[in-house]
Amino acid sequence: MSTVHRLTLADILAEHSRSRPLITAVVDGDVRLDYPRLEERVARLAGALAAEGVGAGDRVLWLGQNSHRVLELLLAAGRLGAILCPANWRQSPDELAFVLSDLSPKVVVWERSEAVEAVRSRAAEAVGSGGARWVLSGDEYEEFLAGGPVEPDGFVDDTAPVLALYTAAFDGRPNAALLSHQALVAHSASLLHVRQIEPGFTFLNSGPLFHVGTMMFCLATLLAGGTNVFTPAFDAEEVCRLIDAERCTQAFLFGQMIDAVVAANAGGKYDLKSLGFISHSEEWDSMITVSDTPWCRSKMGGYGQTEVAGMLTFLGLAPGAAGFAGRPSPLVQVRLLDASGEEVPSGEAGEICARGKSIFSGYFNRPELNVKKFRGGWHHTGDLGRREPDGTITFIGPRLRMIKSGNENVYPAEVERVLKTHPAVADAAVIGVPDDQWGQSVKAVVVLRPDAVADAEALVGHVRGLLASYKKPKHVEFAESIPKKGFTPDYDALDERYGGGGYPGA
Template sequence: MQDRDVQHRDEEGPGRPLASIAEVRAAMTAPGQPFEMAEARIRGVRTRVWKNAPHTLRDVLELSRLHGDKDFLVYGDDRLTFAEHHARAAAFARALVDRYGIAKGDRVAIAMRNYPEWSVAFFGAAVAGAVVVPLNAWWSAAELEYGLADSGARVLVADAGRAERLAGVLPGLGVACLVARADGAVPAGAEAFEDAAGGPPAAPSEASPPGGALPDMPLPDVPLGPEDEATIFYTSGTTGRPKGALGTHRNIAGNPVSLAYGIMSAGVRAGRTVEELAAPQPRVTLLSVPFFHATGCHSVLVSSALQGGTVVLMYKWDVRRALELIERERVTGFGGVPTMAWQVLTSPDFAEFDTSSLTGVSYGGAPAAPALVDKIRERLPERMPGNGYGLTETSSVTTYNGGVNYLERPDSVGPPVAVCDVRVVGPAGEELPAGEVGELLIKGPNVIKGYWNRPEATAAAFADGWFHSGDLARLDDDGFVYIVDRAKDMLIRGGENIYCAEVEAALYEHPAVADCAVIGVPHQVLGEEVGAVVVPRPGAAVSASGLREFLGGRIAAFKVPAHVWFREQGLPRNPGGKILKTRLREELLGRPPVS
């Protein structure tokens, strides 16, 4: 899944002459500074890296233990401290090695909602040397089966809902299934995850000393290096089959430093020091996006683990519940995708709750409408909007635009963080001057290794350390990036990236569909919804409801078209046979669909 990560933070406005971007970068990365850089050879390419970043997820987990009995994960009445989380992750890591025979490089998949057990499984598998495969919990059984088979996962950690969804296919895949939060008996052939990870989290009334009742066991003795493979996050493919983005420990462990650099750089430009900006302060994040997204995992979970931030989880998104949790847990940051930020800020219940603890709003996964920025300034007048850009293939953060930078250039996604290079190229690969639009290329220690078992796709997207994003962009004279359009045939619904070819492929399986095209339909809250234009076969009877029912068992519910148009004439195409979707949008978006 391609994630465009947009982050919103409060920063001071300009009150003095601003330093240049180059001056800020030089000051923040100078020798002895927290953001000092070094150089490493990554897959044969000399690359700038953060000198002080953790090398691996094992390092992140070990450092997180220093936060002791502070709450790390909060879910309802369940609270897991940093020490308890470390102990449970260590117990699960030992179980993977000792009971399940997991060796370095084996794949361990996770398919569950945002429960505390997700994080325990993630860190436990990573420090056992496994490549962690977070699967989209919204996927259908067929999509989950594909992810398990494609990754070659040996162990699956699932919640009860996902385990039940997969019950019919797991025996044929040869995957050991551990079930978390099972309601009642564990399904036949599966085991309880809690048995391998030291029991469920404790409610406040059952709070125990740091580490809980678990023995203080050491992590497995598995040597890990920064370029060892760590994760496979699936990103939708233009061919209709998701591709596994193969990330390294350096990719994910370095992202918290990139995020911190991006957030602080605007403050430094406005005259504050890194020491001022880095002073410890409470960080409580209400997480409303999934852990299986780069934003949720890289930028919230891993960053919070390293920095001692508390993450408040929700069973499912509910605006009033979000406001209740902001008040109860003294949340300092929230947002998710723009949809969620908009719903909270425009809720008729907003004034009922104490939101004074908020110091910022974060949102990503889709462009933000100007109306959202205006609403943030209205409801949270002391907060200064900002945005940024990143993808699954760049391990979340690539650019950041906050504070005074945002005030100057609100239509930009900011300059790249110091360890990243960007350039804009034309059709022949030639580098374009500032102001001209072309494809955005990205280079840095955040760029993933490639696509799992997809050598051709890897060769097409990665070359000499550069990732071809497929996004159209331009740069200004100061290096700020402006995303102009999505070159890939994709739409973004409520933060979920949906490749049109995948939905079209499923539509073509219907016997009454002769031709079809999928387009994005603007939506005030979700950003876009899925729209389908269908040409039926002559004499065939087909309805919008019938198509949705047909698709329901083939693709995830969020990909099923919310709008359907039928047309008798063929779809408009260019001389090369490509459907002219721009013309379709012009023709259809002013006309009501069938549903």
């Protein structure tokens, strides 16, 4: 990359401090910073981090609730070619201890809030300081920042990672997805497009910044030169107050959060009309301005994951689409691939694979996993999807494992999804059992709804009506419950109990 084509997060801030000197960049409690002031603080913070030995590729950890400091630390890390990880303060001490030793940050900025302190102290006990400099958010952070020399704007390649978000616990432990300046800028550009973000955009960071869902709008707001309003964590009354006081044009809200906001504002105490957002309920719609941007036209935005910096496909780009995940962002390609890397025909389930500007740079310190995820030059999302006849994409579910029956591939998630659409079925899991003739055959383990009646024949017929015949279960067993690992079936336990085996590649 030549300098003349570079665009890092630090570059964006440098431009805004010139192009938008009068615009408020961040609001956080009593803190209110315009773009020039934010840039000044970020330059000093970068200097302070550099003085602690933070350089290209090094990690900085934020351990706290939402704060403008997350954005400051991200921009300062970016100025040095370093990486910020906002840690999940809701996780267990054991999980945080894993993150601390996995990421080995050079600087940890932490918050002494009740929510954070319990997990922090026990995690720190477990791993020790690990040589990291721990800086307490608040006065100590201000002193740390103020003591920093102004870090000159050095050369950072915009393909360098700058943000690490833990996700994707494939094997029981999470992995830190690394997102580059380029990926974050490209994804933000796609949100500017689909959400039709305009001058004056003011985003309330009311969801956790350690998840991509909130972070992606925080960064799109930054790219647009808008205003980011921070609140430590979701609180319905405080969300109302901030929308009213700061004239927020969008917030991170969905489902039950919206219901809670409606309840908190039942008397109409707060004016939420500045919010241009999705339709939800009659009451909600009367409080806000229902927006007609492609992003807001549907309640479900599309398909995404941390590894693609947020959204890979947008429903807003495919009005009237057959596939409920919509169409890809303009800055990516999507392919539905089989296990051998070949594209599956339209209508068939395949792994959702992607290539393009907003794709992550791999997981931190997982070279073998990264080779696997990027095989053939495509990022393998680990999720299943399908192209509909109109070219739009349906997200089926996590891939997990594949059954090989005859010469055909059968993905349990797809069969399970169809089984669950039967009115009598409360839950279902699908495994492959060894079959002398076909290698494997499909077996369904089904939990019926209380008082519901359905026999195996009815369920097999239901699947056969909606999927290719070879995908229908050959065997059905009824059970009281499906063993789970988190939200997904525990296939190892299912295989053991119901005779699964013979999987391809196994």
